[in-house]
Amino acid sequence: MAMTEVFMGNSKQYTDEFRAEAVKQVIERGFTVVDVASRIGIPKHTLYGWVQAAKKTVPAPGATVAPSDSAEIRRLKAELRRVTEERDIPKKSRRVLCQGVRAKYAFMRAHAREFRLVAMCRVLGVQRSGYYAWLRHGASAREREDQRLLGLIKHHWLASGTVYGYRKITLDLREAGEQCSRHRVLRLMRAEGLRAQVGYGRKPRHRGGPAGVVANVLNRDFGPQAPNKVWVTDITYIRTYEGWLFLAAVMDLYSRQIVGWATASTMTSDLVLQALVAAAWRRKPGPGVMVHSDQGCQFTSSDWQSFLKAHRMVPSMSRRGNCHDNAVAESFFSVLKKERIKRRIYPTRAMAASDVFDYIEMFYNPIRRHGSAGGLSPVEFERRYAQSGD
Structure with missing residues (x-):
């Protein structure tokens, strides 16, 4: 099989799509070469070469001409600004509209x-004179500390892609040296309207049934004691126009x-x-790694079974x-x-694949905290395992 032959080669290969997405993180999103290379697990000099090659093909930006700022345009801009403020201020201040003047002044x-x-x-x-008097009087030490802490909370919440709730934000703050309870973080996030992403509702599913083509060797033992002992894989779909x-994913x-x-x-x-070959390229596991899947026709195919057998991987399948x-x-x-797709429809398949790359390689693996990993990211959890020498 072609894929087997590629895997058995000595050189590590990357697809054109992978290279393009890695370069995009540096050129378009502003990450450093060292940061991106460490997150996606490739040598920094390799990524630097990709970036330099990509820059040579990008045309120089043309000069832009600013529009004339006539009196009519200024009047229209002022009117647009007034209408926009009258629309947006009530939206953002709805939590303080029925509260006292101090809450409005704070907003x-x-x-x-x-x-x-x-x-x-x-x-x-409210009156401007009252607001200025409130500013001169100053906020209490507790209010000032809440404002400082809220700024840190917003930073970590945005850094997570607006995904984290108060529990993970509290872990981030404590790791940064802040002393605060999760109840205080919850109060500040709730007052500011910051919340974790909420998942989909569960759908009823059929349970049980006869055994599959391959035995369920895993048997719901989801807690291996070391990396590269058990891999699980599945397929999902994403809407595009x-x-x-x-x-x-593996x-x-x-x-x-x-x-x-x-x-x-x-x-x-x-x-x-392709997903399994990518995993083998990245991890280079020894013989005996278990690969668990459902009984979809892709996993019962002869190509899949042959690949597992050729690389001494142990197959396991869910019950039907x-x-x-x-x-x-x-x-x-x-x-x-x-956390990322949020029920939207992407314009193209390429844009959807690019967003998947950004989520998995730039956030989920190197940054996103997991309760099953002791509140650490997957990459950090494995790094500490390697340092322990187990």
């Missing part, structure tokens, strides 16, 4: 750079790290094989119609759709 101070003071006074129904984009159960993944416009055995036998893989797809 005005927090949004002083976003809205004009005269507009906020008009919408909130060009049609479905299918995603296959996860290491020890750390919950996605060790291999692939996308395609069709759901064939080649898709799952029992999704809980592969619950961890399905949980990852639920998290992906909850």
Whole structure:
């Protein structure tokens, strides 16, 4: 098989799509070469070469001509600004509209750079003289500390992609040296309208049934004691205006790290094989690693079974119609759709694949905290395991 031959070679290969997405993180998103290389697990000099090659093909930007700022345009801009403020201020201040003037003053101070003071006074129904008097009096030490802490909370919440709730934000703050309780973080986040992403509702599923083509060797033992002992894999689909984009992912159960993944416009055995080959390239496991899947036709194909046998991997399959036998893989797809896809439809398959790369390689593996990993990211959890020398 072609894929087997590529894997057995000495050189580590990367697809054109992988290279393009890695370069995009540096050129378009502003990450450093060292940061991106460490997150996705490639040598920094390799990524630097990709970036330099890509820059040579980018045309120099042309000069832009600023529009004339006539009196009519200035008048229209002022009118647009007034209408926009009268629309946006009530939306952001709805939590303080029915509260006292101190709460309104605090909102005005927090949004002083976003809205004009005269507009906020008009919408909130307060006087500028009262606001200035409140500023001169000053906030209490507790209020000042809450504002400082809220700034840190917003930073970590945005850094997580607006995904984390108060528990994970509290872990981030404590790791940064802050002393605060999760109840205080919850209060501040709730007052500011910051919340974790909420998942989809559960659908009823059929359970039980006869044994599959391969025995359920895993048997819901989702807690291996070391990396590269048990991998789980599954397929999901993502909506685009060009049609479905299918995603296959391979996860290491020890750390919950996605060790291999692939996308395609069709759901064939080649898709799952590409994901498994990517995992083998990245991890280079020894013989005996268990690979657990459901009983989909892609995993019962002769190509899949032959690859496992050729590389001395142990196959395992869920019982027919029992999704809980592969619950961890399905949980990852639920998290992906909850935290990143969020029920939207991508314009193209390429844009969807690019967003998947950004989520898995730039956030999920190196940064996102996991309760099963002691509140650490998968990469950090495995790094500490390697340092322990077990």
